Amino acid sequence: MTSNVDNDIQAIRRKQAIQEVLRRKNAQESLLSFTTYTYSDFEVNKHHEVIASALERVEAGLCKRLMIFMPPRHGKSELASRRFPAWFMGKHPNQPIITASYGQELSSDF
Numbered sequence: 001m002t003s004n005v006d007n008d009i010q011a012i013r014r015k016q017a018i019q020e021v022l023r024r025k026n027a028q029e030s031l032l033s034f035t036t037y038t039y040s041d042f043e044v045n046k047h048h049e050v051i052a053s054a055l056e057r058v059e060a061g062l063c064k065r066l067m068i069f070m071p072p073r074h075g076k077s078e079l080a081s082r083r084f085p086a087w088f089m090g091k092h093p094n095q096p097i098i099t100a101s102y103g104q105e106l107s108s109d110f
Helices: 004-029 031-038 046-059 076-091 104-109
Strands: none
Touching: 004 031, 004 076, 031 046, 031 076, 046 076
């Protein structure tokens, strides 16, 4: 016979499992959800939403060319060069991607 405590623990674990499945599903669908799922300290701001929306249009094939111009330290590289390629490859594992930079070391880091 199970106790109320065991039932409560099972209910909590079930709820946590459902929440985790939902977080993973959201991470598959949304670049910002993927970013916060894989980088929990990432703080989303309005300009990140604009960048992510543009990158999601690239993933969907609605935008063929995209250039992002912003000052340094605003999350461009994190979203466009680190998270987007990983998210894109998860959705399209057979599609090739190219990373390019002014220097090999920076491109390899991304």
